[in-house]
Amino acid sequence: MTASVAGATAPRARLARTARDAAVTLPFFGYLTVFLFLPTVIVIVGAFRNRDGGFTLDGVSKLFTPATGQIFLTTAWLSLASALIGAVVGAVAAYALSTVPLTSPLRRVYTAVSSVLAQFGGVMLAFAFISVLGKNGNFTRLMADAFGATVPGDFLTSVPGLIVVYCYFQIPLMIIVFLPAVDGLRQEWRDATENLGGSTWTFWSRVAGPILLPSFLGSFLLLFANAFSAYATAAALISQRTIIVPMAIEGAIRNENDTGMDSYAQALAAGMIVVIAVVMALYAALQRRAGRWTR
Amino acid sequence: MSRAATKRARQRWLRVVVLGLVGAFLAYPLYALAEFSVRFPLTGNYSVDAWTRLFGAGDGARLQPLYTGLINSLGIAALTLTMMFVLLLPTMVWVRLRLPRLSRVVEFVCLLPLTLPAIVLVVGLVPVYRFIATQVLDTHAIWLSFAYVVLVLPFAYRALDSGLSAIDLGTLVAAARSMGASWPTVIGRVLLPNLRGAVASAAFISIAVVLGEFTIARMLARENLQTGVMLVNQAAPQVAAAVSLLTLLFGIALLVGLSYVTTPHRAKKRS
Numbered sequence: 001m002t003a004s005v006a007g008a009t010a011p012r013a014r015l016a017r018t019a020r021d022a023a024v025t026l027p028f029f030g031y032l033t034v035f036l037f038l039p040t041v042i043v044i045v046g047a048f049r050n051r052d053g054g055f056t057l058d059g060v061s062k063l064f065t066p067a068t069g070q071i072f073l074t075t076a077w078l079s080l081a082s083a084l085i086g087a088v089v090g091a092v093a094a095y096a097l098s099t100v101p102l103t104s105p106l107r108r109v110y111t112a113v114s115s116v117l118a119q120f121g122g123v124m125l126a127f128a129f130i131s132v133l134g135k136n137g138n139f140t141r142l143m144a145d146a147f148g149a150t151v152p153g154d155f156l157t158s159v160p161g162l163i164v165v166y167c168y169f170q171i172p173l174m175i176i177v178f179l180p181a182v183d184g185l186r187q188e189w190r191d192a193t194e195n196l197g198g199s200t201w202t203f204w205s206r207v208a209g210p211i212l213l214p215s216f217l218g219s220f221l222l223l224f225a226n227a228f229s230a231y232a233t234a235a236a237l238i239s240q241r242t243i244i245v246p247m248a249i250e251g252a253i254r255n256e257n258d259t260g261m262d263s264y265a266q267a268l269a270a271g272m273i274v275v276i277a278v279v280m281a282l283y284a285a286l287q288r289r290a291g292r293w294t295r
Numbered sequence: 296m297s298r299a300a301t302k303r304a305r306q307r308w309l310r311v312v313v314l315g316l317v318g319a320f321l322a323y324p325l326y327a328l329a330e331f332s333v334r335f336p337l338t339g340n341y342s343v344d345a346w347t348r349l350f351g352a353g354d355g356a357r358l359q360p361l362y363t364g365l366i367n368s369l370g371i372a373a374l375t376l377t378m379m380f381v382l383l384l385p386t387m388v389w390v391r392l393r394l395p396r397l398s399r400v401v402e403f404v405c406l407l408p409l410t411l412p413a414i415v416l417v418v419g420l421v422p423v424y425r426f427i428a429t430q431v432l433d434t435h436a437i438w439l440s441f442a443y444v445v446l447v448l449p450f451a452y453r454a455l456d457s458g459l460s461a462i463d464l465g466t467l468v469a470a471a472r473s474m475g476a477s478w479p480t481v482i483g484r485v486l487l488p489n490l491r492g493a494v495a496s497a498a499f500i501s502i503a504v505v506l507g508e509f510t511i512a513r514m515l516a517r518e519n520l521q522t523g524v525m526l527v528n529q530a531a532p533q534v535a536a537a538v539s540l541l542t543l544l545f546g547i548a549l550l551v552g553l554s555y556v557t558t559p560h561r562a563k564k565r566s
Contacts, residue, residue, distance in 0.1 A: 022397075024385070024389045025394070027382060028401075032445070035445050036407065036445050039417075039418070039419025039420045039423060042418075042423070046419075089317065092317075093317040096309060099310050108554040110314070111550075116503065119507075120506070122507055124521075124542055128328045129324055131324070131328045131536055137327065168320075168324060171320070175317075229413070229414060229415070231413065231510045236525060250414075253514060268418075272412055272415050276411075277410075
């Protein structure tokens, strides 16, 4: 309707109309310019500027020192391990959950719990794990009473400890992002496999496996990016040391003595953007492949 | 028949074992949190002291950061929701009706914050907030809402998008407009009632995000619920555990309630 009316009027009027139509979206894009695009630009440009606004590679060059490299490696290792465990366990759980009817209370509670733990927990998850594995934690006491085994006092602040805690939001995240994919598995495909003489193994290895693989890898990348950007949980557990990139950023922002630290923080943040951008580009490519089977 | 029956039995067995194990892993820390909040660490005695202190019996001074944080977070949630709906809903409606070519752009932009870590965003927000605090407004925590609108955008967008896809937007708007309704009337009295589920969904998820947010508040040195819990944890860890548990359970309750709003009665049959 709009098109036919616009087509009948002169091009000038059409242009004016388009401009007026576009103007309505200005508040939205204006707001995002200030609070989303501008901060991103500040980070990327700031990585190459010193306090006086001149060009510098100081911040970026600090990225390639052994200490910073080690922090990036630790973060990557932590993200990789927790994403792997989370993806495998979460995928199996998502499949099991997909066999439960959509409206059953079990499924509603399960997805709600997963959603909260995966996305909104942060600090609270850290406290939960202190009450499990801390000095007076439930599990610590259980181990001590039953087997006389002690959980090391610094377990929660070590990388293996962080992996365990991270799994507590990675597994739920996998459940909610992978559930739509396993929900899309059709009974007909299973029936067809059976009618053609295929076993359950055939179904999983030759039919469902290849269909789910892109979604699985995509979800895995999402989990990796999620762990890579997580800050709150680690910050609540570890106060003195800097072991992951977000903590290094915090240290650099809060440092008031060294003015060069501003550009270091921005360079670290830009480094994170690069890592996440690569991961998300891969994710988008996989998503396109997965999309073939989701309609 | 028996083969199908064994298969079903096996599937049921798998479901029980897997969901049971994973469920135990997810529930155990919540249980431990509850136990931690009532168990005195040194003696092992149990008391509900932390809970009575939390609900106002004395100790106000030590728990002050918590109350301040909670009040701030509630205010922030209200302002964030208002701004989010005012910015997002009319834009989404307008783009669907008049600028369909822009819809991919709006979608991309709305989902962008999902991929931008909060810790990265806050590095860029520091100068923006420095300007806001000194030139425009003040350092009050409520202005965290500006950043939180960006954080809740992906969740709100997805909720509203599925809601808008489910109604016949063009017809509704054309009907209302031809009866002489103004645009505010169209959105407030025609579209909103038809989008109740989607709006509730966007609101619930946004509230959960705001109540759980820590990174930005901490880096900008503003007080919200999470930074309050963090502070109180040093003086009164049991109270912090109680608050954490309550907040998590509140979030879970919100989302369970939400699932009844969005998929109310009978299931769509799984194909």
